[in-house]
Amino acid sequence: MRNLHLPRAMSAWLSRLTGQPARPANDAPDTVMHWPPTAARVLMSSERHAYKCLSQALALEHPKGFLLAHVPLHKLVRVPKHHSYREWLSRTGLLTVDFALCDEHGYARAVIVMPAAEDPSRHGRKRERLLRVLAATDLSVTQWERDWQNESSERLRAMLFTKPRGAGYFADVPQAH
Template sequence: MLNLHLPRAVGALLNRLTGQDGAPLPVDASDTVMRWPPTPARVLASGERHAHKCIARALALEHPKGFLLAQVPLHKLVRVPKQNSYREWLSRTGLLTVDFALCDEHGVVRAIVLMPLPDDQLRPRRKRERLLRVLEATGLPVASWDREWQAEHDAQRLRGTLFPRLAGSGQYSDTPHAH
């Protein structure tokens, strides 16, 4: 007489297929998540965290409901005319990022803060020059992070640097633009 233990055989097969029997599952060579398991990273270094705190205080004085974004890609901050190829523009500037973008409560960028770069590397310096050319064309206030802005009382000075008041005869540079 044939004695089959079907429930036990099915259970063993399911355990083997789901990897619960202790045997490792075969790893697909193209699955990057399994081959290189991701782990959380520190987004801001110590100096950048300190800058973020100081800049957030200055932003709160100017735009209390505004927000501060860190390491933002340039293509998220500016618009280009639609008659030109956006793909071409993105291929030239797509990898450029700003260190901090200060936005008002409506999500409109009001100012940019850049952290200083080491002077000994040519490629990052060229990328920074290209970034500065684009930002200059936008008319946004761009400030370089000054290591002297360490104290609490410098928030007013930083506010004046980031949000210059008069742009012309009686117009303020931080008024919303109609798009």
């Protein structure tokens, strides 16, 4: 019985049909040469407007805080290690939140999820799974509404940071000397 490697045999057969020269098996295409990368826009227009509003509200609550965009879920939450972390990551590894508002120590304090227009069923299920995981945490989860762009920073702050700070919370605020 012949030991044929089917993908190579099919590739050689297709190359002969199309008239292209067959590439040696060890000559893999260089991804940079065949698919030249270009810089992409990270935030859409609505996300940029939301970012500006959120950064002003965050500055009132946590003056030295961070506003992060498109944060993977596994960076925001911790799960118990007595179950397989790899399995949890395989189920939630591709889920991201649109914005995470963090305090000066790098802990997420609030999460913003922007509405997606007419989610297909797969994206809808992913969104539901994301919201279900976030609901189990102590994070304040808010769905961004477009009309908040005209809200004052103080009012937006009250809407975003609904959960009170813990008794032992220390905020490193600037002191006037």
